[in-house]
Structure formats: C-alpha cells, structure tokens
Amino acid sequence: MERLRIRILGLRGDAILVTHLPNIAYLCGFTGSSGVLLVGPDTATLFTDGRYAIQAPEEVAGTRVRVRIAKRGLLSEAGAALRASRGRQRVLFPPSKISVGQFQQLRAAAGARVLWSSDKNAVEELRAVKDARELEEMRQAARLISEVFDDLTGLVQAGIAENEIAAEAEYRMRRKGAAGPSFESIVAAGPRSALPHARPTARPIGKNELVVLDLGAILRGYCSDMTRTVFVGRAPRKVRGWYHAVLEAQLAAIDALAAGVKAGDVDAAARRALRRHGLARAFTHSTGHGLGLEVHEIPRLARGDQAQLAAGNVVTIEPGVYIEGVGGIRIEDDVAIGERGIEILTRATKEFLEL
Amino acid sequence: MERLRIRILGLRGDAILVTHLPNIAYLCGFTGSSGVLLVGPDTATLFTDGRYAIQAPEEVAGTRVRVRIAKRGLLSEAGAALRASRGRQRVLFPPSKISVGQFQQLRAAAGARVLWSSDKNAVEELRAVKDARELEEMRQAARLISEVFDDLTGLVQAGIAENEIAAEAEYRMRRKGAAGPSFESIVAAGPRSALPHARPTARPIGKNELVVLDLGAILRGYCSDMTRTVFVGRAPRKVRGWYHAVLEAQLAAIDALAAGVKAGDVDAAARRALRRHGLARAFTHSTGHGLGLEVHEIPRLARGDQAQLAAGNVVTIEPGVYIEGVGGIRIEDDVAIGERGIEILTRATKEFLEL
DSSP: OHHHHHHHHHTTOSEEEEOOHHHHHHHHOOOOSSOEEEEOSSOEEEEEOGGGTTHHHHHHTTTTOEEEEOSSOHHHHHHHHHHHSSSOEEEEEOTTSSBHHHHHHHHHHHOTTEEEEEOTTHHHHHHTSOOHHHHHHHHHHHHHHHHHHHHHHTTOOTTOBHHHHHHHHHHHHHHTTOSEESSOOEEEEGGGGGSTTOOOOSOBOOTTEEEEEEEOEEETTEEOOEEEEEEESOOOHHHHHHHHHHHHHHHHHHHHOOTTOBHHHHHHHHHHHHHHTTOGGGOOSOSEEEOSSSSSEEEEEOTTOOOBOOTTOEEEEOOEEEETTTEEEEOBEEEEEETTEEEEOOOSOOSOOBO | OHHHHHHHHHTTOSEEEEOOHHHHHHHHOOOOSSOEEEEOSSOEEEEEOGGGTTHHHHHHTTTTOEEEEOSSOHHHHHHHHHHHSSSOEEEEEOTTSSBHHHHHHHHHHHOTTEEEEEOTTHHHHHHTSOOHHHHHHHHHHHHHHHHHHHHHTTTOOTTSBHHHHHHHHHHHHHHTTOSEESSOOEEEEGGGGGSTTOOOOSOBOOTTEEEEEEEOEEETTEEOOEEEEEEESOOOHHHHHHHHHHHHHHHHHHHHOOTTOBHHHHHHHHHHHHHHTTOGGGOOSOSEEEOSSSSSEEEEEOTTOOOBOOTTOEEEEOOEEEETTTEEEEOBEEEEEETTEEEEOOOSOOSOOBO
C-alpha cells in the first residue's frame, strides 16, 4: 500500500481506485468476488456487498482498510464517497479493468469535481516484483505441480481418456493442499496436442501419440503453470527431433533471462533456436508471461516487447511447436529472476519420456 | 444468430460487437480464451489469436462465421474491419463487457464513420431463455451435481478437512464427465459456515457443526449450482428450527416462480417466510440468479427487481441465514420455468441430514 501511495504522489494524484480483484487481494488481503478499493493518501476503503459482511473485516484486519457494505452498486457508492470529500480531486483509475458501463456509473456518482486520470497497471507493476515471502509461496506452488506431474507419469498410457488424466491431476493438486487448478488443465493427445489450448475430452489416448500436459495449481493464492510433453510408445525419429528442438528453444530462452534484459529478447532467443530447426512457423504463440496471484501477469515475453525484466519477476518459459493433424510439443517452466541469476521453480524432468 | 440479427434491426443497428466469451461461445461455438465476434446483417467474423489458428475454424464449422487470426490486438483488428467497410455505420456494443481501454482502442481503429451505440445484455437476454436442447444439458448438469452430493454424505464426518471434501467433490464431478466445477466449491463448517462465500480450508470439521456444501459442475458447457447444509452429530433444537425456516423460505420462493412473475416478488416470498421466524436480517444476499453457460446470468432474483420471468429461464433459489460466530444454513436448487409450471432440476434430498 505504501509503494502504491508513492506512485499516486508521483503521478500528482489524490487517490486511486482499484477495481481488479487480484489487485485488491494483493493490497489488503480481501479474497471475495465483489469489491472496489479506494486508496487515498492516508485512508483506504473497501466497498463490498452483504455476502462479505463477516468475511471482509476478518480478511483486512491489520491493514488499516475500512470496510463499507454497499447497499447499491459498489461503484456508485465509491463515487458517492468521492463526491462527499471536499475540493477538487484527481483520481487515478485502471482503464483496462473497468468497463465503459461501470465508468459511467462512477463518474455520475462522483460528480464534476473529480478529475479522472487513467493509470494502466499501477498495481500490476508492483505485483510483478515479488518479495521473498511471495517467492517462497511460488516455490511451493511450483514444487506441488512438479510432484503432481511425477505422479501422473505412472498413469498416462494408451486407453485412458484425456479428461480422466485431468481429473487425477486436479485431485492430486487438491490433496497436496492446492485450492484448485490455476487454469483449465490441458491434457491433449495425438492430433489434439496440436491445439495449444485444447480442453481435455473423453477421447482415449492412443498408442504412439504425443500427450501435452499443461497444468497449474493455486497454493495459498499463488499460481504455478507447467507443461511437459510425453510420448505413449516409442517415438519416431522426427518427433524426437521436434522435442529436442523445443527443449533447445526453451533452454535458450531461460539462458537469456536476466534483470535488465528486454522481454522481447527472451522471446527472440526461443524463436532463433526453432528457426535453426526449420520450426519457427510452427511456434504460434508467445514465449511466456508473468505469474503470481494470477496465472497471466506482466511482463509478457512476446515478440518485440520492449519492457525490461527486473529482479523479482517470475515468468513462464514455454515455447512449443504445433503441426496440424499430427501433434504438438510444449515445454514450460516457471522461472524467478534474481539480482544475480535465475531460479527454475518447476522441477519435473525435461527428458523425453516414452511411456 | 438470427434472433440477434432481428434485435440489431429492431435497434436500427448495422452490426453488433460481441466481446464476452460466453456470448461468443453461445453464438458460434468458439470456446477459446481470446476472441471478439462482429456480427453484421449477413456476415459474422470471429477475431482470435494465433493460439487458436487450428481450433477456431474447427469449432465454428457449420455456423457461417469467418475466422480471422489477428496479428495485433483483437479490438484494433475488429475496428479496422469496420473502417474498411463503406459508409456510416451504427454498431451496437456491450458497455459492461468492454473496458474503457479496449473501447478507446476500438474507436480509434474504427474511425469517425462508426457510430457506437450501447446495448446492454443483447446476447444475455437471448441466453436467458433456454431451448429444449439447452434445458436437457442443464438437467444433466444438475443430475450430476445431485449425485455427487449423494456420494459425499458418506464422507462428511468429524475430523475430515473442508478442503478434503472439496477435493473429493471435484474429483467425482470430473469422473462423472464434468469439465470441472462451475465455481470455487464451498465446503464450510462450524463458524465458517456463516460466511456465505467461504473458501474451503484445511480446518477439520468438528463434532456438532453445521456444514454448508455449495457445489456446481460444468457439463458440456452448462453449469449447475446446488447447496445443501448438513449437521455432524445431533442438531440442537434451535439449529433444527433455523433449518426448517430456511427450507420454508426456499419452498415459498419456488412456489412463487412462474412465467410473468416479477423477479423481486420471488425474492420477497423468501424474505417473508424468514421474517415470520425472526430471521429476515440473517439473510444477507439475494434469493437467486439465472444459470446457464455461466454460473451467474440474468435474471437476478433480488430485492425489488422488476424484471419479468419468462418460460425458458433457469434460476437458482438459494435463501440462507448466517449467524456470525455460530454458523449458517443455505439450501439451493436449480429450477427451470416452463409455460405450464416449473421443474426442479437438482434432486438431492432436502431433509435435514444429521451425519
């Protein structure tokens, strides 16, 4: 909260409106599904609804945040609170985390003495730099998903359905203490593995098929996100070649990671390796993304991205190749960037497993 | 799509922009996590990104929707497509499903010849009326969660943790074919049951505690949402009284459901019953909400809501009472409204179970 207040001052603002729930959880600990946080120079008010009348005060205890149970819309009440305070005010708001409709409601309630100033990613930029406690939580979330993968290798075989594997994966996450998966688990076999974001189906895994397992868990609020690709049977030489090309790209991108490096340069390192194998065009997405309270955060490791990486960032590194009708291969780790080097948080083997 | 086009014409629009993913899935079958759909009088274009280059054309096959893989932002490309078409156009957009930032991007790309006209809930209103196929899917999603609850009653006992029950519940959903839970499963025991939206914790259930189980599953895209409250041990007379008051309120609200009735009148029926038992103030949320591709849809069954219910609506009916520090009780069913009466889709017993 103090780092946020320094930002408000730096931007000559009098207050900031926080609407995105993970940002609210980050700032004051509230984990409900309905909330708006208004942070001023020395006060902060959380607006939520009656369902959280008991939970909200418990969760924000110790943060000097007041809780107001809104009877009308949260944004109307936040706007009315601004109107009630004296004088002209310049209030920062997040343009990508407030809808056109909500903003209209807010402006109407706040009145003409509030000057709205758009500030993208105010809280997201704070969140992108993890402190030691957060890093420890993320280590554990990553260890958990690595263990789940180790357990699953014994289960993946011809005849078992994609969605059975997904069920087993999520059950194991839960049993190890996770609140649940951090995104819809991906288990995609055979030609379906060529769809980077395939949903698991009842289709049984066949013999001699690639299987992409892209899994993540939420542990005490923090996400992990890991992909491994295995083969059921003995892989043909060509598939083996693709696997090693992806692994080479993944290691090249990890090698490129460091505080001060541009995000786009990490992406370029992965693409360069795949180009050497004639697979550049089969890599249809970005190399990675930030990870934390959400499974997709800044920075984005995308083509040409000029953002500079910083110590404290935790990112995924996940190049892949996708051959329509045949199959796909993706390898993904979660990596923390430190002052003096990196730390790979996900620990499952990257050897090409033929099960 | 045809019903939507009739609406566009009725509002004197030339096209409509659909940004909310469940609306896109409803209209054309695309289930990816990134998409914008532009529907004109006789064409429709889905803009998505490279990750869905293979999946998107497969999913929209047969709907006469063209797929465009966007290289830049989806909204910039949708805007550019509008700019490229001749003449002035009036384009409808959803003010609550597009952020201030996205809208700026869109307007800039589309240029001055596009007149933007806000149209709230265009697709949501179509979705609120389920057809026979959808109703059958929802019946099955509701049957699935009812069976999961029946299985769980054998597991709920003193000593087992809330999150273990949640893990077992979600595993059983998956094994019965669900894609996963339709919201974060709630298993809340003892004083935690007084938090309507509690997250399951590692806290073991104690003897003589209320346990609220609020669970839902997604089956072939459609959500169920059901709550039952049980007691571990022999319930004191007071708790038994609360239970029957909530059940009376729930049955009163179900009785009030019919096509043509105002949503607020259903809510009032539940509150009236609780008032008779001196529990009106312990009921801190709304009586229910629409259910379908999303777990919260219109109509909302909230205090004073003037919307008229219609045949084809599927809603939850879920009054509850919450006594801080002691516990809570909620009973929830999914109910379909027909031309000639209602159908309760969730089938688990509402007897007060003492386990």
